[in-house]
Amino acid sequence: MCAIKLIILDVDGVLTDGSIIYGGGDLEIKTFNVQDGFGITMAQHAGLKFGILTGRVSDTVARRVKELHFDYYESGHFYKRDALMGIISDAKLTKDSVLYMGDDILDLVCQPYVGLFVAPENAGKRVKSSADWVTKAQGGQGAVREMIDGLLEAQGVLKENEDYFIGAKGLEQKNENICG
Structure with a gap:
């Protein structure tokens, strides 16, 4: 998990x-x-950088992407492989640096092209059985946060980030990743 740079x-x-x-x-x-x-x-x-890859086109999602300052946003892609490969190429990363989180059959096409494939608890049976990691939380109910907390903990920066956001002293600069 230390290699992940893009979610x-x-x-x-x-x-x-x-x-x-x-x-x-x-x-x-x-x-x-x-x-x-x-x-x-x-x-x-x-x-970490973030991207959205969705099959639907939605003004509501576009608003959320803007609010959260996502780096990549691809919508309207029923077949997701080409859009995924475009994002990875644009980010100049290898597959081992990319985590993808999806819940349905259409997301499985992404699995061979990423280093870590995560599914929320509510994902379909085949998706969960294929995933590298299944969260305990369901989509829309904290699954993304659970995945992020686990990833940041594995990278050794979770506590430092939490401390930064609660205003702990001495953390005015970005955290150093213990993974190197």
Whole structure:
């Protein structure tokens, strides 16, 4: 896990619980977990980059991407392999530096091209059995935060990041990754 520098997330079923509420006109409502969002902010502070790779096109997701300052955003990709490869190439990384988190069959195509494939608890049976890591939390209910906390802990920077955000003294600069 020390090699991970880029985290790419699916949206529906990972950042959300997979529900979509339609209102009048083009109104689409999704709920996002604020602890997931803050986990992303902590990981960005630790130097990790983030991307979204989703099959749907959604103004709601575009807003969340902007709020959380994602580095990469690819939407409308039912077949995700080419978009994934484009992100990895643009980031100038190797597969071992990339973590992908997805919950459904369409995400499995990404597994051979990343170093670590993570699934939330609510993922489909085949996805969970193929994953390198299955979170205890479900998508939209802290799964992304659980994954980020585990990754930052493995990289030796979780406590330092938590201390930074609670205002502990002496942590005005970015953390050094113990992984090198």
